[in-house]
Amino acid sequence: MRKIPKANIIKMAKIKGKEHINHKGKFIEKCDIGRNCRCEQFKCNENINKETRVFLFEQFYDMKNKNEQDVRLSGLITLYEIKRRRSRVRNLEAAKPHSAR
Numbered sequence: 001m002r003k004i005p006k007a008n009i010i011k012m013a014k015i016k017g018k019e020h021i022n023h024k025g026k027f028i029e030k031c032d033i034g035r036n037c038r039c040e041q042f043k044c045n046e047n048i049n050k051e052t053r054v055f056l057f058e059q060f061y062d063m064k065n066k067n068e069q070d071v072r073l074s075g076l077i078t079l080y081e082i083k084r085r086r087s088r089v090r091n092l093e094a095a096k097p098h099s100a101r
């Protein structure tokens with residue numbers, strides 16, 4: 001039987017949120033589902049109960065590959081208007097999703 005390449009093991013561990021040793025030899029703990037993210041802006045732990053969070057994470061880690069996960073995430077991300085625009089920021093206008101029309 002052929003050995004699974006190390007890169008593939010890391011890739012799968014990341015998709016599944018499992019503990020693994022990354023490319024730099026650093027130990028990455030498994031994703032702790034339901035842990036408080038402590039974000040000020042969304043107060044996830046107050047707004048979304050643990051059962052829902054666990055359900056969402058399990059769905060996410062059940063996906064077969066990173067591409068599926070990326071598609072899922074990009075569907076959830078909302079771009080917020082930047083309040084104080086600097087002139088450089090204007091170039092980002094073109095990068096907005098076209099569905100926002």
Ligand SMILES: [Zn+2]
Pocket residue numbers: 037038039042043044045
């Ligand atoms: Zn949060």
